[in-house]
Amino acid sequence: MAITYTWEINGTACKRDVADGYFTNVVYRVKGMDGTEEKARHTGEVTYTKPESLPSGFIAYDTSKKTPDQATMITWVKNYLGTDEVTKIETNLKAKIDLINTPVQSTGVAW
Numbered sequence: 667m668a669i670t671y672t673w674e675i676n677g678t679a680c681k682r683d684v685a686d687g688y689f690t691n692v693v694y695r696v697k698g699m700d701g702t703e704e705k706a707r708h709t710g711e712v713t714y715t716k717p718e719s720l721p722s723g724f725i726a727y728d729t730s731k732k733t734p735d736q737a738t739m740i741t742w743v744k745n746y747l748g749t750d751e752v753t754k755i756e757t758n759l760k761a762k763i764d765l766i767n768t769p770v771q772s773t774g775v776a777w
Contacts, residue, residue, distance in 0.1 A: 667701035669763055671756050675739045676709070687726030688716050689734075694743045698759030706762040708755050712746045 679693035691713050698706035725734040734742075744752050 669760050670699045671759060672697040672699055672704075673740045673743070675736050675743070677736075679711075680739075682727050683716065686720065687728065688714075688720065688724070689727070689739075689742075690714055690716065692739060692743055694740070696755055696759060698756075698763050700763055700767065705766050706759045708759055710747075710755075712743055714746070 674695050674697070676693040676695060679691075680689060681691040682689045691711055693709070693711045695707055695709045697704045698708075725738060727733070747755075
């Protein structure tokens with residue numbers, strides 16, 4: 667099966683400033699999927715430093731509008747990490763899945 671990667675935001679672990687809804691910490695996970703089965707996982711956290719003035723495109727936390735949505739936050743995380751780190755995470759997950767699918771070591775004895 668083809669290995670795919672599912673990026674998610676762990677919403678219960680993210681932190682934000684109550685006054686303006688600025689996210690200071692975002693916890694994410696990446697699931698390494700082999701078909702429909704999750705075989706490996708990476709969890710990480712990014713910490714944002716709030717600028718003195720919020721950018722014009724700022725999206726505040728708002729439960730009534732369900733903003734920001736998960737796709738937007740995943741984009742924030744990937745932009746923060748950069749292409750090289752995103753590739754490294756996914757490559758490491760693939761290596762773990764490859765070892766699960768085709769082990770190179772075994773345990774146990776003959777008796």
